[in-house]
Amino acid sequence: MPRLRLTTIHEHVPESNIGALVAICPGHNNKREDMLRQKIIEPLLQAVSPIFDGTIEPLTLQLYLIDQIKRCIRDFSLDRWGHDAAILRDLERAYHNAALAGLELPIWPLSSYNEVPSKFSLDEANTWSEALPKGLCVSRAGIAPKTGAMMLSLLDLPPSETQRLKQFNRNIEGLMRHVEVRRKDALLIVRNDQTRAEDWSEKHAISILFSRWSREQRDVRFLNSALKLNDWAHHTHLKCSPSRALVDYLLALSEAERTFVEMELENECA
Amino acid sequence: MRIALLAPIDNSFYSRIMSLLIAREEGLELSCIVVRKVWTWRRMKGEIQRDGTRLLRKAYRKLILGKSAYSKDDDTIVAMAKSIGLPEGDLYQLAEQLNVPILRVDDHNDPEAEAALTQSAPDLIVFTGGGIIRKNIINVPDIGIINCHCGILPPYRGMDVVEWPLLDETVFRAYTSRLDRPLEPFPLGVTTHLMDTGIDTGPLLKSFYLPIEKGDTFESLRVRIEPLMINAVMATLRGMRDGQIEPKAQKKVDGKQYFVMHPRIKQAARKRLSVLEKEYWYETKK
Numbered sequence: 285m286p287r288l289r290l291t292t293i294h295e296h297v298p299e300s301n302i303g304a305l306v307a308i309c310p311g312h313n314n315k316r317e318d319m320l321r322q323k324i325i326e327p328l329l330q331a332v333s334p335i336f337d338g339t340i341e342p343l344t345l346q347l348y349l350i351d352q353i354k355r356c357i358r359d360f361s362l363d364r365w366g367h368d369a370a371i372l373r374d375l376e377r378a379y380h381n382a383a384l385a386g387l388e389l390p391i392w393p394l395s396s397y398n399e400v401p402s403k404f405s406l407d408e409a410n411t412w413s414e415a416l417p418k419g420l421c422v423s424r425a426g427i428a429p430k431t432g433a434m435m436l437s438l439l440d441l442p443p444s445e446t447q448r449l450k451q452f453n454r455n456i457e458g459l460m461r462h463v464e465v466r467r468k469d470a471l472l473i474v475r476n477d478q479t480r481a482e483d484w485s486e487k488h489a490i491s492i493l494f495s496r497w498s499r500e501q502r503d504v505r506f507l508n509s510a511l512k513l514n515d516w517a518h519h520t521h522l523k524c525s526p527s528r529a530l531v532d533y534l535l536a537l538s539e540a541e542r543t544f545v546e547m548e549l550e551n552e553c554a
Numbered sequence: 555m556r557i558a559l560l561a562p563i564d565n566s567f568y569s570r571i572m573s574l575l576i577a578r579e580e581g582l583e584l585s586c587i588v589v590r591k592v593w594t595w596r597r598m599k600g601e602i603q604r605d606g607t608r609l610l611r612k613a614y615r616k617l618i619l620g621k622s623a624y625s626k627d628d629d630t631i632v633a634m635a636k637s638i639g640l641p642e643g644d645l646y647q648l649a650e651q652l653n654v655p656i657l658r659v660d661d662h663n664d665p666e667a668e669a670a671l672t673q674s675a676p677d678l679i680v681f682t683g684g685g686i687i688r689k690n691i692i693n694v695p696d697i698g699i700i701n702c703h704c705g706i707l708p709p710y711r712g713m714d715v716v717e718w719p720l721l722d723e724t725v726f727r728a729y730t731s732r733l734d735r736p737l738e739p740f741p742l743g744v745t746t747h748l749m750d751t752g753i754d755t756g757p758l759l760k761s762f763y764l765p766i767e768k769g770d771t772f773e774s775l776r777v778r779i780e781p782l783m784i785n786a787v788m789a790t791l792r793g794m795r796d797g798q799i800e801p802k803a804q805k806k807v808d809g810k811q812y813f814v815m816h817p818r819i820k821q822a823a824r825k826r827l828s829v830l831e832k833e834y835w836y837e838t839k840k
Contacts, residue, residue: 329610333817336606342818464813503810504721504819511816547723549822 340515349537359526373397374535381538385545409437422458426472432489463509481529488532495539510540558676561589562683564644567631569682577652581795586674587656588667590684594660631780663688698748702783707745708809711754718812720826730833739763746790757801762786770831
């Protein structure tokens with residue numbers, strides 16, 4: 285049997301690699317160390333957290349959701365956007381979800397748009413999914429065009445469609461893994477001919493898909509990914525005027541809020 | 555049985571304790587240690603992207619606080635180090651004392667790591683941290699690479715699996731129910747398994763449960779889980795040496811992969827732990 289003969293590397297490395305800091309926090313019961321930890325390190329880590337993780341305080345998001353829903357309703361009441369029934373349907377859904385999540389909103393002042401059909405029918409979504417290479421909507425290059433909207437339509441698949449349901453499960457797990465691994469770089473669309481706003485709508489559709497699936501399956505992992513997608517999109521919509529993409533974002537936020545409450549994860553509402 | 559060890563950094567308590575215990579154990583021979591450099595730019599970029607603030611916290615805890623991050627309780631890894639007489643110093647110094655060859659690499663999958671491990675001809679490799687291991691390294695040992703996963707397998711694969719069982723609705727309801735509470739312990743603990751190219755999907759060796767105690771928080775559970783991991787790996791190595799533990803393949807459908815928890819979900823898990831810790835602890839003590 286071959287015997288290993290390696291050079292033993294010996295370099296003196298102290299117990300800690302940052303000697304200067306250790307020097308001022310040498311023991312567990314040291315008051316200076318506790319002070320350093322509580323007054324400087326912890327607040328510093330809290331402060332840099334949004335930069336590194338892109339996380340947004342839940343209360344900030346909830347207040348934003350309430351304000352923007354009110355703003356969009358006002359704009360629609362004044363007929364500033366023209367009459368787009370699909371946008372109004374989604375705004376109404378966002379309103380309805382936010383109300384179910386316990387957020388305080390005024391009475392819905394517009395007519396109901398609930399009956400307006402979804403963007404794609406189940407048949408169209410089935411055709412889309414059959415055309416996917418190897419049946420997968422996620423690849424190394426990114427996601428297939430229209431993934432969010434089509435997968436949302438596929439949520440209505442009847443339980444008898446076992447093969448299609450299997451493919452749906454594989455794709456939604458793949459989407460979640462893709463979002464969690466690529467994080468902010470996730471959801472690039474392969475062969476993309478969409479506008480930037482449409483790209484955002486696609487991302488919001490996937491967040492909506494995760495929240496609804498999470499609620500349906502009682503699986504918090506999907507809500508976890510939806511919350512991250514919503515946080516990462518926040519800065520884009522912060523100073524955004526009412527638009528299709530904004531309404532999609534509001535719907536994504538409201539779906540996550542509703543899921544949080546319905547899954548009894550103890551929400552603290554604004 | 556010849557054992558090689560993969561270590562994440564040179565001052566890792568876990569790696570140092572494991573090295574010492576393996577070297578002292580009858581019937582086990584520590585043949586080689588491969589340790590990663592503390593920092594490489596490529597790795598840091600990837601880890602910041604993946605872990606964000608968690609990485610800063612980890613670096614603060616491991617590189618700055620070191621030993622002082624631990625309380626003086628008996629069930630910490632520091633107390634364990636003291637009780638087994640772990641010498642001061644880093645892994646290089648320990649390797650010298652144990653007369654074991656040690657190699658420093660940028661990444662465990664590097665060709666020089668592969669060559670060194672192949673030359674040391676291990677029956678088993680013990681993985682004590684250091685990123686994803688590729689097929690070229692997995693294929694080196696005769697039996698495989700042992701990893702101790704910080705959760706119960708197969709149901710809980712991936713990240714933050716100390717916290718995730720609390721958010722499994724069925725499990726949480728079952729263990730907080732006053733009627734028909736399951737007889738087996740709450741699914742919290744560690745599992746030794748052989749690594750494959752998937753995430754925690756390799757053949758299972760043995761699970762070790764961690765009982766929830768009154769007043770437990772995720773921080774206290776994580777502190778207690780560290781010595782449990784060491785004991786689990788040692789028990790597994792002894793079991794394999796004595797022919798009492800055999801790897802059992804796990805099915806993909808038996809578990810789910812979990813990812814880093816969003817802070818809001820973690821807060822919900824914390825609240826559930828505070829309920830479980832009261833309900834469950836009292837019942838198990840009866």
